[in-house]
Amino acid sequence: MPGSGGEWQASACILCESNCGITVQLEGRRFAKIRGDKDNPGSGGYTCNKALRLDHYQNGGTRITAPLRREADGTYTEIGWDIAITEIADRLRTVRDTHGGESIFFYGGGGQGNHLGGAYSGALLRGLGGRYRSNALAQEKLGEAWVDAHLTGGHTHGDFEHAQVSVFVGKNPWQSHGIPRARTVLQNIAKDPARTMIVLDPVRSETADLADIHLQIKPGTDAWCLAAVLGVIVQGDLVDHEFLAAHTVDAGPVLAILRDIDIAGYAAVSGVDIALIRRAGELIGTAESVATYEDLGVQQSPNSTLVSYLNKLTWLITGNFAKRGAMQMHSWVVPLINYSLKTKTTPVTATPMPGGLVPCNAIVDEILTDHPKRFRAMIVESSNPAHSLADSQRFREAFDSLELSVVIDVAMTETARRADYVLPAASQFEKWEATFFNLEFPVNTFQLRAPLLEPLPGTLAEPEIYARLIRELGVAKPRTIATLKAALRLGRTAYGLAFLTLLALDKKAAGLAPYLLYETLGPTLPNGARSAAVLWALAQRVAHLHPRSMRRAGHKNSEALFTAMLTGRSGVAVTADELDGGAWAYVPKRNRPIRLTIEPLLESLRDLDNKDWAHTSSEYPFVLSAGERRAFTANTIFRDDSWRRRDATGALRISPADADRLGIADGGRALITTDRGSATATVELNDRMQDGHISLPNGFGLDLPGSDHRTGVAPNDLTDLRRRDPYSATPWHKHVPARVEPLLPT
Numbered sequence: 001m002p003g004s005g006g007e008w009q010a011s012a013c014i015l016c017e018s019n020c021g022i023t024v025q026l027e028g029r030r031f032a033k034i035r036g037d038k039d040n041p042g043s044g045g046y047t048c049n050k051a052l053r054l055d056h057y058q059n060g061g062t063r064i065t066a067p068l069r070r071e072a073d074g075t076y077t078e079i080g081w082d083i084a085i086t087e088i089a090d091r092l093r094t095v096r097d098t099h100g101g102e103s104i105f106f107y108g109g110g111g112q113g114n115h116l117g118g119a120y121s122g123a124l125l126r127g128l129g130g131r132y133r134s135n136a137l138a139q140e141k142l143g144e145a146w147v148d149a150h151l152t153g154g155h156t157h158g159d160f161e162h163a164q165v166s167v168f169v170g171k172n173p174w175q176s177h178g179i180p181r182a183r184t185v186l187q188n189i190a191k192d193p194a195r196t197m198i199v200l201d202p203v204r205s206e207t208a209d210l211a212d213i214h215l216q217i218k219p220g221t222d223a224w225c226l227a228a229v230l231g232v233i234v235q236g237d238l239v240d241h242e243f244l245a246a247h248t249v250d251a252g253p254v255l256a257i258l259r260d261i262d263i264a265g266y267a268a269v270s271g272v273d274i275a276l277i278r279r280a281g282e283l284i285g286t287a288e289s290v291a292t293y294e295d296l297g298v299q300q301s302p303n304s305t306l307v308s309y310l311n312k313l314t315w316l317i318t319g320n321f322a323k324r325g326a327m328q329m330h331s332w333v334v335p336l337i338n339y340s341l342k343t344k345t346t347p348v349t350a351t352p353m354p355g356g357l358v359p360c361n362a363i364v365d366e367i368l369t370d371h372p373k374r375f376r377a378m379i380v381e382s383s384n385p386a387h388s389l390a391d392s393q394r395f396r397e398a399f400d401s402l403e404l405s406v407v408i409d410v411a412m413t414e415t416a417r418r419a420d421y422v423l424p425a426a427s428q429f430e431k432w433e434a435t436f437f438n439l440e441f442p443v444n445t446f447q448l449r450a451p452l453l454e455p456l457p458g459t460l461a462e463p464e465i466y467a468r469l470i471r472e473l474g475v476a477k478p479r480t481i482a483t484l485k486a487a488l489r490l491g492r493t494a495y496g497l498a499f500l501t502l503l504a505l506d507k508k509a510a511g512l513a514p515y516l517l518y519e520t521l522g523p524t525l526p527n528g529a530r531s532a533a534v535l536w537a538l539a540q541r542v543a544h545l546h547p548r549s550m551r552r553a554g555h556k557n558s559e560a561l562f563t564a565m566l567t568g569r570s571g572v573a574v575t576a577d578e579l580d581g582g583a584w585a586y587v588p589k590r591n592r593p594i595r596l597t598i599e600p601l602l603e604s605l606r607d608l609d610n611k612d613w614a615h616t617s618s619e620y621p622f623v624l625s626a627g628e629r630r631a632f633t634a635n636t637i638f639r640d641d642s643w644r645r646r647d648a649t650g651a652l653r654i655s656p657a658d659a660d661r662l663g664i665a666d667g668g669r670a671l672i673t674t675d676r677g678s679a680t681a682t683v684e685l686n687d688r689m690q691d692g693h694i695s696l697p698n699g700f701g702l703d704l705p706g707s708d709h710r711t712g713v714a715p716n717d718l719t720d721l722r723r724r725d726p727y728s729a730t731p732w733h734k735h736v737p738a739r740v741e742p743l744l745p746t
C-alpha cells in the first residue's frame with residue numbers, strides 16, 4: 001500500500017536526465033530517508049547531492065488540488081473535474097471547428113523525470129487534428145539533431161567509462177551530469193595517468209578543475225577553437241584514412257577546408273594558447289579512443305549548429321565511432337527527436353523545424369500575429385515556458401493573447417498563473433512514471449516507477465486527464481474500443497493482431513493508439529498500472545527494430561520485455577550490444593556510409609574568416625551566461641527556496657578584477673541590464689570567471705504563492721528571442737550582451 005511507510009521503496013531522482021535510481025523510506029507522506037538504489041541497472045547506487053533533497057519537491061511547494069478556471073477579473077475559481085473537462089473540451093472543439101486543428105499547439109509532455117503522461121498527449125493532439133508541438137529540447141538540441149540526421153542518422157553518446165580521451169564542449173558534467181555516475185567517472189579519468197580530459201569552457205568549471213587540458217576560450221569562440229583543433233588534426237595528417245574510406249563518403253571538401261585553416265589566427269580569436277590547441281588536436285588525433293559531449297555552453301551560444309558539426313567531425317575524421325571508448329549510437333524505447341532529413345516548417349514564419357519540433361524561439365511569432373494560420377490555443381504540460389523561454393515578457397504577451405490556454409502542472413507556476421484553465425497533476429511520486437531518457441550503450445536501461453504515495457486528493461495522473469478529454473471530445477469510435485476489448489479477452493496475441501489490423505485500416509486510429517491502449521489493455525494491468533499500457537506497444541517497437549539486442553538483454557520476445565518493464569521495480573536492461581561494432585546496427589541504412597559534407601555548414605565554416613566573434617558593445621560590454629547549472633539548481637522543479645544548502649540567492653558571478661573595476665564588493669548588489677530588461681542580483685567574486693564574462697544560475701526568480709518577493713533572477717527577463725542560431729533557431733542564453741552597475745546597499 002503506497003504511503004504507509006516503513007519499507008524501502010524503489011524509485012528514481014527526477015532532477016536531471018540521469019534519473020539515478022533511489023530507494024525511499026516514508027514517514028506518512030514525508031520522505032524520511034533517501035538512498036541510492038544499488039539494484040538500479042543504470043546508476044548502481046550512485047546519486048549526487050541533490051537527490052537527498054527530493055522531499056522539497058514532494059512536500060515543499062504549494063500544490064494545486066482542484067482544477068481552476070480563470071474568470072474575467074483574473075481571479076481563479078475552483079471547479080470540479082467534470083466541469084473542467086467539459087468546458088475545456090468544448091473550447092478546444094470551438095477552436096478546432098473555427099480555425100482548424102492545426103491552430104492548437106502542444107508544449108511540454110515531460111520534464112526531467114516524467115515522460116509517461118507525454119506519451120498519451122500525442123493522442124489528444126492528433127485527435128484534435130493538431131500537428132504542432134514542442135518542448136525544451138527545441139531550445140537546446142535541435143541544431144545537434146539536424147547535424148546528427150545528416151551524419152550518423154541518430155543520437156550519439158560517448159563511452160566515457162572507457163575513453164582514452166574525453167572531451168567536454170560547453171558541458172560541466174560535475175554539476176549537470178548527463179552521463180551515468182558522472183562524478184565517479186570524472187574522478188576515475190582524472191586519477192588515471194593513461195587517460196586525458198579536455199574541457200572547452202570560458203569558465204574554470206568544476207569539470208575543468210579535473211581536466212588535463214582546459215581550453216579556456218573567450219565566450220562564443222568555440223567555432224574558431226574547434227576549427228583550429230581540427231586544423232591540427234588534418235594538417236598533421238592524424239586523420240583515420242582507413243575509417244574514412246570504409247565508412248564515409250565526401251570527406252574531400254571537409255578536409256580541404258581544414259587543411260587551410262589558419263590555426264594560429266583561430267587560436268588567437270579564441271584567446272587560447274596555440275600550444276594547448278596543438279596538444280588537444282594531437283591527443284585527439286592519436287588516441288586509442290575519444291568520446292565527446294557537447295551541451296548548453298555551445299548549444300545556447302553563437303554558431304551552435306556549426307559547432308555541433310565541428311565537434312562531430314573531431315571524432316568522425318579520427319575514426320572514433322562504434323568502438324570501445326568512442327562515440328556510440330543506442331536504442332530508444334521511444335525516440336525523443338525525429339531524425340528525418342525532411343524538415344517541416346512552422347505555419348506562420350516558415351521557420352524550419354529540425355527534429356519535428358517548433359523551435360522555442362519561433363513560438364511567440366507563431367502566436368502574436370494576425371496571420372490566419374497562427375496558433376490560437378496552447379496546452380502546456382510539465383513545463384514552465386513563461387519562465388524558461390527566451391524573453392519572458394514577449395512570451396507572456398503571446399500566451400495572454402491566445403483564445404484558449406490550458407496548463408497541466410503540480411503547482412501554480414509562472415505559466416499556470418496566466419492560463420485560462422489549470423489542471424492539477426498527481427506528483428511524480430504519486431503515480432506510475434518513467435522517462436524516455438534511455439540513451440546508453442552498450443546496455444540501455446528503462447525504469448517504470450511505481451507510485452510511492454496515494455495521489456493528493458483532487459489530482460489526477462496525466463494519462464487519465466488526456467483520456468477524459470479524448471472521451472469528452474468523442475474522437476475515438478466506440479466500436480474500435482469494443483473490438484479491441486473483445487480481442488484482448490482472447491489473449492494478447494489476438495489483441496496484437498487486432499491492433500495491427502486496426503492501424504493498417506484506420507489512419508486516425510493510429511494517431512489515437514496510446515489512448516486506445518489505455519482504454520483497453522490499461523485496466524487489465526496489475527496494481528493499477530493502467531498508465532503503463534503504452535509500454536506494451538513500445539516493447540513491440542524495440543522487439544521489431546532491435547530483436548537481437550533485446551534478446552541479448554535477456555528478453556525472448558516483446559511480451560517478455562513488457563513483463564520485465566512492468567515488474568522490474570529498479571529498472572531493466574532493454575538492449576545489450578557489443579562495444580566494438582555493435583553501434584552500426586543503429587545507423588539507418590540511408591546514413592551508411594556516413595556523408596561527411598553538410599554543404600551549408602561548410603559554407604559557415606569558410607565564413608569564419610570574415611565573421612565577427614564579438615557581440616558586445618560599449619553599452620553592453622559583458623557576456624552574460626544566463627542560466628548556469630550549479631550545485632543547487634534544478635530547473636524549476638523545486639518550488640521551495642529552502643531546498644538549497646548554498647548559493648541561496650543565486651549569485652551573479654564575476655571576476656575579481658571586473659568587480660574591482662566596477663567598485664562592487666563580494667556580497668554586494670548589482671544591476672544587470674540587457675537590451676530586453678534589467679534585474680538586481682547579489683554578487684559573488686569568483687576567480688573561475690574570466691574578465692568580461694558573468695554568469696547567473698538557472699531556475700531562480702520564481703513567483704511563489706504567499707511570497708511577495710522573488711529569490712534571485714529569472715534569467716529570461718534578460719534574454720532576447722532574436723538572438724538565435726540561423727539553422728536551428730536555438731537561443732543564445734549563454735551569450736547575452738549585458739551591462740553591470742553597482743547598487744548601493746538598501
Ligand SMILES: Nc1nc2c(c(=O)[nH]1)N[C@H]1C(S)=C(S)[C@@H](COP(=O)(O)OP(=O)(O)OC[C@H]3O[C@@H](n4cnc5c(=O)[nH]c(N)nc54)[C@H](O)[C@@H]3O)O[C@H]1N2
Nearest residue numbers: 016170171172176200203219220295296297629633634635
Ligand atoms: N545541477 C543541475 N544539473 C542539471 C540541471 C540543473 O538545472 N541543475 N539541468 C539539466 C538540464 S535540463 C540540462 S540541459 C543540462 C545542461 O548541462 P550543461 O550544459 O553542462 O549546463 P550549463 O551550466 O548550462 O552549461 C555548461 C557550461 O557551459 C559553459 N559555457 C558558457 N558559455 C560558453 C561558451 O561560449 N562556450 C563554451 N564552450 N562553454 C560555455 C558554462 O561555463 C558551463 O560550465 O543539465 C542538466 N543537469
Ligand SMILES: Nc1nc2c(c(=O)[nH]1)N[C@H]1C(S)=C(S)[C@@H](COP(=O)(O)OP(=O)(O)OC[C@H]3O[C@@H](n4cnc5c(=O)[nH]c(N)nc54)[C@H](O)[C@@H]3O)O[C@H]1N2
Nearest residue numbers: 111136382383384388408409425428626627635636715733
Ligand atoms: N535563460 C535560460 N533559459 C533556459 C535554460 C538556460 O540555461 N538559460 N535552460 C533551458 C533548458 S536546457 C531546459 S531543459 C528548460 C527547462 O524548462 P521547462 O521545460 O519549462 O521545465 P522545468 O523548469 O523543468 O519545469 C518543469 C515543470 O514541470 C512541473 N512538474 C513537476 N512534476 C510534474 C508532474 O508530475 N506533472 C506535471 N504535469 N508537471 C510537473 C513543475 O512544477 C514545472 O512547472 O529551460 C530552458 N531555459
Ligand code: SF4
Nearest residue numbers: 013016019020048051
Ligand atoms: S545526477 Fe541527476 S538524477 Fe542523479 S541524483 Fe543527481 S540530480 Fe538526481
Ligand SMILES: [Mo]
Nearest residue numbers: 136137140296
Ligand atoms: Mo535541458
